[in-house]
Amino acid sequence: MVTLTKIYTRGGDRGETSLGDGTRVPKSAVRIAAFGSSDETNATIGLARLHTAGEADAMLARIQNDLFDLGADLCVPEDGRKGSGALRVVAAQVARLEREIDAMNGELAPLNSFVLPGGTPAAAYLHLARTVARRCEREMVALAASERVNPQALMFINRLSDHLFVLSRHLNDKGGRDVLWVPGGNR
Numbered sequence: 783m784v785t786l787t788k789i790y791t792r793g794g795d796r797g798e799t800s801l802g803d804g805t806r807v808p809k810s811a812v813r814i815a816a817f818g819s820s821d822e823t824n825a826t827i828g829l830a831r832l833h834t835a836g837e838a839d840a841m842l843a844r845i846q847n848d849l850f851d852l853g854a855d856l857c858v859p860e861d862g863r864k865g866s867g868a869l870r871v872v873a874a875q876v877a878r879l880e881r882e883i884d885a886m887n888g889e890l891a892p893l894n895s896f897v898l899p900g901g902t903p904a905a906a907y908l909h910l911a912r913t914v915a916r917r918c919e920r921e922m923v924a925l926a927a928s929e930r931v932n933p934q935a936l937m938f939i940n941r942l943s944d945h946l947f948v949l950s951r952h953l954n955d956k957g958g959r960d961v962l963w964v965p966g967g968n969r
Contacts, residue, residue: 819918
C-alpha cells in the first residue's frame with residue numbers, strides 16, 4: 783500500500799520527476815505522457831460515474847482501479863532497477879474487459895453509421911474518456927517503439943477504448959439515444 787504524508791517535494795521544480803524505480807526523467811518524456819494520459823482517462827471516467835449506477839458504475843469502478851494498475855505498470859520500466867517485481871497489468875484484466883464488452887454488445891442493435899459523442903450525460907463523458915484512452919494508447923505505442931512495454935498493458939488500453947464505446951451505447955438506452963453521423967448532412 784502507498785502512504786503519502788507529504789504532497790509536495792520540490793523535486794520536480796526543474797522539470798524532472800522520478801519514476802517508480804527512482805530514475806529521474808524529464809517531465810516531457812513519452813513515458814510520463816503515457817501514464818499522465820492514463821490518469822486523465824481515469825479522471826474523465828470519474829466524471830462519467832457521476833451519471834451512472836448499478837453494474838455500469840461497478841464496471842467503471844473496476845476500470846478506475848485497473849487504470850491505477852496501468853499507471854503503476856508504466857511508471858516502473860520493465861528493464862529498470864525494479865522492473866521484475868513491479869505491479870503489471872495481466873491478461874485477466876484484459877479478458878474481463880472483453881467479457882463485459884461482449885455481454886453489453888450482445889444487447890445492442892448493429893450500427894449503420896458512426897456514433898457522435900452525445901445522448902445521455904454518461905455516454906457523452908464516456909466518449910470523452912474513450913478519446914483520452916486512445917491518446918494514452920498512442921503514447922504507449924510511441925513508448926514501445928523505444929522501450930519495452932508490457933504487452934498486456936497495450937492490450938488493456940486498446941480494449942478499454944472499445945469498452946467505453948460499447949458502454950456509452952449501452953447507457954444511451956441500448957443505442958436508442960445514440961446520435962448518429964449523417965455523412966454530408968450539412969452541405
